[in-house]
Amino acid sequence: MSTEVTQVRASSREAGMDALRSLWHYRRFIVGSVAREFRSRYANTMLGSVWLVLAPFAMILVYTLVFSQIMHARLAGSAEPFAYSIYLCAGLLPWQWFTELLSRNVGIFVDHGGLIKKSSFPRLALPVISFIASACNFALIFGLFMIFLLIMGRWPGWNILGLIPLLLLQSAFAIGLGITLGVLNVFFRDIGQAVGIILQFWFWLTPIIYPIGTLPEWARNYLSWNPVMPLFDGYHRIFLGQGLPQWENLTGLTLLTLVLLLIAAWIYRAAQSQLVDEL
Numbered sequence: 001m002s003t004e005v006t007q008v009r010a011s012s013r014e015a016g017m018d019a020l021r022s023l024w025h026y027r028r029f030i031v032g033s034v035a036r037e038f039r040s041r042y043a044n045t046m047l048g049s050v051w052l053v054l055a056p057f058a059m060i061l062v063y064t065l066v067f068s069q070i071m072h073a074r075l076a077g078s079a080e081p082f083a084y085s086i087y088l089c090a091g092l093l094p095w096q097w098f099t100e101l102l103s104r105n106v107g108i109f110v111d112h113g114g115l116i117k118k119s120s121f122p123r124l125a126l127p128v129i130s131f132i133a134s135a136c137n138f139a140l141i142f143g144l145f146m147i148f149l150l151i152m153g154r155w156p157g158w159n160i161l162g163l164i165p166l167l168l169l170q171s172a173f174a175i176g177l178g179i180t181l182g183v184l185n186v187f188f189r190d191i192g193q194a195v196g197i198i199l200q201f202w203f204w205l206t207p208i209i210y211p212i213g214t215l216p217e218w219a220r221n222y223l224s225w226n227p228v229m230p231l232f233d234g235y236h237r238i239f240l241g242q243g244l245p246q247w248e249n250l251t252g253l254t255l256l257t258l259v260l261l262l263i264a265a266w267i268y269r270a271a272q273s274q275l276v277d278e279l
Contacts, residue, residue, distance in 0.1 A: 022122040029121060033129045034136070056141035060148055063089050075211065075240075082152060083240065089145050090239035091208035091232045094167070097138040098174050098228075099199050104130040105178025106195050109186050113279035123272060127179055131171065149239070159237075162244045166234050169250065169257060173228070176260030183267050186278045206232055227253045 023030070045051060064085040075083040108126045109116065116123065149155050185191040205226055212220060212233070223229060231253060234245025 019122065019124055023125060023128060026121055026125050030125050030129055030132070033125075034132045037129070037133050038136075053140070053144075056144050059141065060089065060144050063092065064148060082154065086149070086154060086239050087211070087236055088209060089148075090235045091206075093138070093142055093145060094170060094232070094235055095203065095206070095208055096141075097134060098170055099203075100134045100137075101131065101171065101174040102178045102181075102199070103195065104134060105175060106181045106185055107192050108178070108182045109275055109279065110182075110189070110192065116279060117276060123275065124268075127175060127182075131175065135171075154239075154241075156238050156241060159241075159244055162234065162238050166231060166238075166245060169254060170228075170231055172261060173253065173257040176257055176264045179264040180260060180267055183264075183271050183275070186271070186275055202226075202228075207236075208232055227256055 064082065067085045067088060075087050105127055108130055109123070112126055146155075181191055181195060205223060206229055207215075207223070212223065212229075215223070230246065230249035234250070237243055237245055
Protein backbone atom coordinates (compact mmCIF):
# COMPACT_ATOMS: atom_id res chain seq x y z
CA MET A 1 0.00 0.00 0.00
CA SER A 2 2.77 2.43 0.97
CA THR A 3 4.57 1.58 -2.28
CA GLU A 4 1.47 2.49 -4.31
CA VAL A 5 1.07 5.81 -2.46
CA THR A 6 4.72 6.61 -3.09
CA GLN A 7 4.31 5.84 -6.80
CA VAL A 8 1.21 8.08 -7.04
CA ARG A 9 3.05 10.95 -5.34
CA ALA A 10 6.06 10.52 -7.61
CA SER A 11 3.79 10.44 -10.66
CA SER A 12 1.97 13.63 -9.56
CA ARG A 13 5.25 15.40 -8.84
CA GLU A 14 6.66 14.42 -12.23
CA ALA A 15 3.45 15.59 -13.97
CA GLY A 16 3.70 18.93 -12.18
CA MET A 17 7.32 19.38 -13.21
CA ASP A 18 6.44 18.50 -16.81
CA ALA A 19 3.69 21.16 -16.77
CA LEU A 20 6.11 23.80 -15.44
CA ARG A 21 8.77 22.89 -18.02
CA SER A 22 6.17 23.07 -20.77
CA LEU A 23 4.98 26.52 -19.62
CA TRP A 24 8.57 27.79 -19.49
CA HIS A 25 9.18 26.47 -23.02
CA TYR A 26 6.17 28.52 -24.22
CA ARG A 27 7.08 31.65 -22.22
CA ARG A 28 7.35 33.82 -25.35
CA PHE A 29 3.88 32.72 -26.44
CA ILE A 30 2.54 33.67 -23.00
CA VAL A 31 4.21 37.10 -22.94
CA GLY A 32 3.17 37.79 -26.54
CA SER A 33 -0.44 36.85 -25.79
CA VAL A 34 -0.57 39.23 -22.81
CA ALA A 35 0.86 42.06 -24.93
CA ARG A 36 -1.62 41.34 -27.74
CA GLU A 37 -4.50 41.46 -25.28
CA PHE A 38 -3.55 44.94 -24.09
CA ARG A 39 -2.98 46.17 -27.65
CA SER A 40 -6.32 44.81 -28.88
CA ARG A 41 -8.17 46.29 -25.89
CA TYR A 42 -7.33 49.84 -26.95
CA ALA A 43 -7.02 49.32 -30.70
CA ASN A 44 -8.82 51.92 -32.87
CA THR A 45 -9.03 54.42 -29.97
CA MET A 46 -7.59 57.91 -30.25
CA LEU A 47 -5.94 57.94 -26.83
CA GLY A 48 -4.69 54.37 -27.02
CA SER A 49 -2.78 53.23 -23.92
CA VAL A 50 -3.64 56.50 -22.12
CA TRP A 51 -6.93 54.79 -21.26
CA LEU A 52 -4.92 52.42 -19.08
CA VAL A 53 -4.49 55.34 -16.67
CA LEU A 54 -7.61 57.41 -17.34
CA ALA A 55 -10.14 54.67 -16.64
CA PRO A 56 -8.80 53.63 -13.20
CA PHE A 57 -8.10 57.28 -12.31
CA ALA A 58 -11.77 58.11 -12.93
CA MET A 59 -12.80 55.15 -10.82
CA ILE A 60 -10.63 56.22 -7.87
CA LEU A 61 -11.88 59.81 -8.26
CA VAL A 62 -15.52 58.73 -8.04
CA TYR A 63 -14.98 56.37 -5.13
CA THR A 64 -13.05 58.92 -3.09
CA LEU A 65 -13.97 62.53 -3.81
CA VAL A 66 -17.60 62.02 -4.82
CA PHE A 67 -18.51 59.75 -1.91
CA SER A 68 -16.66 61.83 0.69
CA GLN A 69 -17.12 65.42 -0.52
CA ILE A 70 -20.41 65.38 -2.43
CA MET A 71 -22.43 62.57 -0.87
CA HIS A 72 -20.80 63.07 2.56
CA ALA A 73 -20.81 59.33 3.17
CA ARG A 74 -19.24 58.49 6.53
CA LEU A 75 -17.94 55.25 7.98
CA ALA A 76 -19.75 54.25 11.17
CA GLY A 77 -17.66 55.17 14.21
CA SER A 78 -15.31 57.45 12.28
CA ALA A 79 -15.49 61.21 11.74
CA GLU A 80 -12.78 61.25 9.07
CA PRO A 81 -14.22 62.43 5.73
CA PHE A 82 -12.26 59.93 3.61
CA ALA A 83 -12.68 56.89 5.87
CA TYR A 84 -15.65 55.44 3.97
CA SER A 85 -14.03 56.13 0.59
CA ILE A 86 -10.91 54.26 1.70
CA TYR A 87 -13.06 51.43 3.08
CA LEU A 88 -14.88 51.25 -0.26
CA CYS A 89 -11.73 51.22 -2.41
CA ALA A 90 -9.92 48.78 -0.11
CA GLY A 91 -12.64 46.19 -0.66
CA LEU A 92 -14.02 47.00 -4.08
CA LEU A 93 -10.74 47.06 -6.02
CA PRO A 94 -9.60 43.56 -4.86
CA TRP A 95 -13.15 42.28 -5.42
CA GLN A 96 -13.12 43.49 -9.01
CA TRP A 97 -9.85 41.65 -9.60
CA PHE A 98 -11.27 38.53 -7.93
CA THR A 99 -14.37 38.51 -10.15
CA GLU A 100 -12.31 39.27 -13.27
CA LEU A 101 -9.88 36.43 -12.58
CA LEU A 102 -12.65 33.99 -11.67
CA SER A 103 -14.84 34.90 -14.66
CA ARG A 104 -11.90 34.66 -17.08
CA ASN A 105 -10.97 31.20 -15.83
CA VAL A 106 -14.53 29.92 -15.94
CA GLY A 107 -14.74 30.76 -19.65
CA ILE A 108 -11.07 30.16 -20.44
CA PHE A 109 -11.43 26.94 -22.44
CA VAL A 110 -14.76 27.77 -24.14
CA ASP A 111 -13.67 31.28 -25.16
CA HIS A 112 -10.40 29.97 -26.66
CA GLY A 113 -11.93 26.89 -28.27
CA GLY A 114 -10.84 27.93 -31.77
CA LEU A 115 -7.25 28.51 -30.68
CA ILE A 116 -7.13 25.22 -28.80
CA LYS A 117 -8.35 23.29 -31.87
CA LYS A 118 -5.96 24.98 -34.32
CA SER A 119 -2.75 25.32 -32.29
CA SER A 120 -0.58 23.02 -30.25
CA PHE A 121 0.42 24.56 -26.91
CA PRO A 122 0.04 23.66 -23.23
CA ARG A 123 -3.57 24.39 -22.29
CA LEU A 124 -2.46 25.61 -18.85
CA ALA A 125 -0.84 28.57 -20.63
CA LEU A 126 -4.34 30.06 -20.94
CA PRO A 127 -4.92 30.50 -17.17
CA VAL A 128 -1.37 31.85 -16.86
CA ILE A 129 -2.04 34.45 -19.59
CA SER A 130 -5.32 35.33 -17.92
CA PHE A 131 -3.64 35.78 -14.53
CA ILE A 132 -0.79 37.97 -15.83
CA ALA A 133 -3.12 40.21 -17.86
CA SER A 134 -5.61 40.72 -15.04
CA ALA A 135 -2.80 41.17 -12.48
CA CYS A 136 -1.21 43.94 -14.59
CA ASN A 137 -4.55 45.70 -14.83
CA PHE A 138 -5.15 45.37 -11.09
CA ALA A 139 -1.61 46.57 -10.26
CA LEU A 140 -2.20 49.73 -12.26
CA ILE A 141 -5.51 50.51 -10.56
CA PHE A 142 -4.23 49.64 -7.10
CA GLY A 143 -1.08 51.65 -7.70
CA LEU A 144 -3.19 54.76 -8.30
CA PHE A 145 -5.06 54.05 -5.08
CA MET A 146 -1.73 53.87 -3.24
CA ILE A 147 -0.71 57.23 -4.70
CA PHE A 148 -4.00 58.68 -3.47
CA LEU A 149 -3.31 57.36 0.04
CA LEU A 150 0.16 58.92 0.00
CA ILE A 151 -1.23 62.29 -1.09
CA MET A 152 -3.94 62.18 1.58
CA GLY A 153 -1.46 61.16 4.29
CA ARG A 154 -3.26 57.83 4.86
CA TRP A 155 -0.41 55.48 3.98
CA PRO A 156 -0.87 52.32 6.12
CA GLY A 157 2.86 51.98 6.91
CA TRP A 158 4.55 48.59 7.28
CA ASN A 159 1.14 46.92 7.54
CA ILE A 160 1.05 47.24 3.75
CA LEU A 161 3.21 44.09 3.65
CA GLY A 162 0.17 42.18 4.89
CA LEU A 163 -1.30 42.65 1.42
CA ILE A 164 1.13 40.14 -0.09
CA PRO A 165 -0.27 36.98 1.56
CA LEU A 166 -3.83 38.28 1.13
CA LEU A 167 -3.43 38.83 -2.61
CA LEU A 168 -1.63 35.49 -3.07
CA LEU A 169 -4.39 33.67 -1.20
CA GLN A 170 -7.10 35.48 -3.17
CA SER A 171 -5.38 34.67 -6.48
CA ALA A 172 -4.92 30.98 -5.62
CA PHE A 173 -8.56 30.71 -4.52
CA ALA A 174 -9.84 32.36 -7.72
CA ILE A 175 -7.59 30.20 -9.93
CA GLY A 176 -8.47 26.94 -8.18
CA LEU A 177 -12.20 27.64 -8.27
CA GLY A 178 -12.03 29.15 -11.77
CA ILE A 179 -10.17 26.26 -13.44
CA THR A 180 -12.43 23.69 -11.76
CA LEU A 181 -15.53 25.49 -13.03
CA GLY A 182 -13.81 26.25 -16.36
CA VAL A 183 -13.31 22.54 -17.11
CA LEU A 184 -16.88 21.75 -16.04
CA ASN A 185 -18.12 24.65 -18.19
CA VAL A 186 -16.83 22.87 -21.30
CA PHE A 187 -19.26 20.00 -20.64
CA PHE A 188 -22.07 21.96 -18.92
CA ARG A 189 -22.36 25.46 -20.42
CA ASP A 190 -24.94 26.52 -17.82
CA ILE A 191 -22.09 26.91 -15.35
CA GLY A 192 -20.70 29.93 -17.19
CA GLN A 193 -24.11 31.62 -17.11
CA ALA A 194 -24.73 30.75 -13.47
CA VAL A 195 -21.39 32.12 -12.24
CA GLY A 196 -22.31 35.67 -13.30
CA ILE A 197 -25.52 35.52 -11.24
CA ILE A 198 -23.82 33.90 -8.26
CA LEU A 199 -21.14 36.60 -8.23
CA GLN A 200 -23.82 39.26 -7.92
CA PHE A 201 -25.26 37.61 -4.80
CA TRP A 202 -21.75 36.90 -3.50
CA PHE A 203 -20.84 40.57 -3.78
CA TRP A 204 -23.75 41.71 -1.63
CA LEU A 205 -23.13 38.90 0.86
CA THR A 206 -19.56 40.18 1.37
CA PRO A 207 -19.05 43.31 3.52
CA ILE A 208 -17.44 45.46 0.83
CA ILE A 209 -19.63 48.54 0.55
CA TYR A 210 -21.13 48.19 4.04
CA PRO A 211 -19.35 47.49 7.36
CA ILE A 212 -20.27 44.16 8.97
CA GLY A 213 -21.00 46.01 12.21
CA THR A 214 -24.04 47.72 10.68
CA LEU A 215 -25.84 44.38 10.25
CA PRO A 216 -28.00 42.67 12.89
CA GLU A 217 -26.54 39.74 14.80
CA TRP A 218 -28.49 37.05 12.90
CA ALA A 219 -27.21 38.41 9.55
CA ARG A 220 -23.62 38.43 10.80
CA ASN A 221 -23.96 34.78 11.82
CA TYR A 222 -25.10 33.83 8.29
CA LEU A 223 -22.36 35.89 6.63
CA SER A 224 -19.71 34.17 8.74
CA TRP A 225 -20.12 31.19 6.37
CA ASN A 226 -18.85 33.33 3.50
CA PRO A 227 -15.29 32.01 2.96
CA VAL A 228 -13.90 35.27 1.52
CA MET A 229 -15.24 37.52 4.29
CA PRO A 230 -12.05 37.28 6.43
CA LEU A 231 -10.04 38.13 3.32
CA PHE A 232 -11.80 41.44 2.77
CA ASP A 233 -11.80 42.15 6.49
CA GLY A 234 -8.01 41.90 6.20
CA TYR A 235 -7.91 44.49 3.40
CA HIS A 236 -10.08 46.85 5.43
CA ARG A 237 -7.96 46.45 8.57
CA ILE A 238 -4.77 47.32 6.67
CA PHE A 239 -6.07 50.39 4.89
CA LEU A 240 -8.11 51.76 7.79
CA GLY A 241 -5.07 51.64 10.07
CA GLN A 242 -6.46 48.86 12.28
CA GLY A 243 -3.36 46.68 11.98
CA LEU A 244 -2.54 43.45 10.19
CA PRO A 245 -5.22 40.94 9.14
CA GLN A 246 -6.43 38.45 11.72
CA TRP A 247 -4.50 35.54 10.25
CA GLU A 248 -6.26 32.88 12.32
CA ASN A 249 -9.56 33.78 10.63
CA LEU A 250 -8.01 32.94 7.23
CA THR A 251 -7.32 29.30 8.12
CA GLY A 252 -10.61 28.06 6.65
CA LEU A 253 -10.09 29.91 3.34
CA THR A 254 -6.50 28.65 3.13
CA LEU A 255 -7.59 25.01 3.55
CA LEU A 256 -10.44 25.50 1.06
CA THR A 257 -8.00 26.98 -1.44
CA LEU A 258 -5.64 24.01 -1.13
CA VAL A 259 -8.55 21.62 -1.71
CA LEU A 260 -9.73 23.61 -4.74
CA LEU A 261 -6.23 23.63 -6.28
CA LEU A 262 -6.00 19.85 -5.87
CA ILE A 263 -9.46 19.41 -7.40
CA ALA A 264 -8.55 21.75 -10.27
CA ALA A 265 -5.37 19.76 -11.03
CA TRP A 266 -7.21 16.43 -10.82
CA ILE A 267 -10.21 17.45 -12.91
CA TYR A 268 -8.00 19.06 -15.56
CA ARG A 269 -5.83 15.97 -15.90
CA ALA A 270 -8.89 13.72 -16.00
CA ALA A 271 -10.71 15.78 -18.66
CA GLN A 272 -7.93 17.25 -20.81
CA SER A 273 -8.13 14.49 -23.44
CA GLN A 274 -11.85 15.20 -23.95
CA LEU A 275 -11.70 19.01 -23.96
CA VAL A 276 -11.00 19.40 -27.68
CA ASP A 277 -13.83 17.03 -28.65
CA GLU A 278 -16.34 18.98 -26.54
CA LEU A 279 -15.31 22.46 -27.71
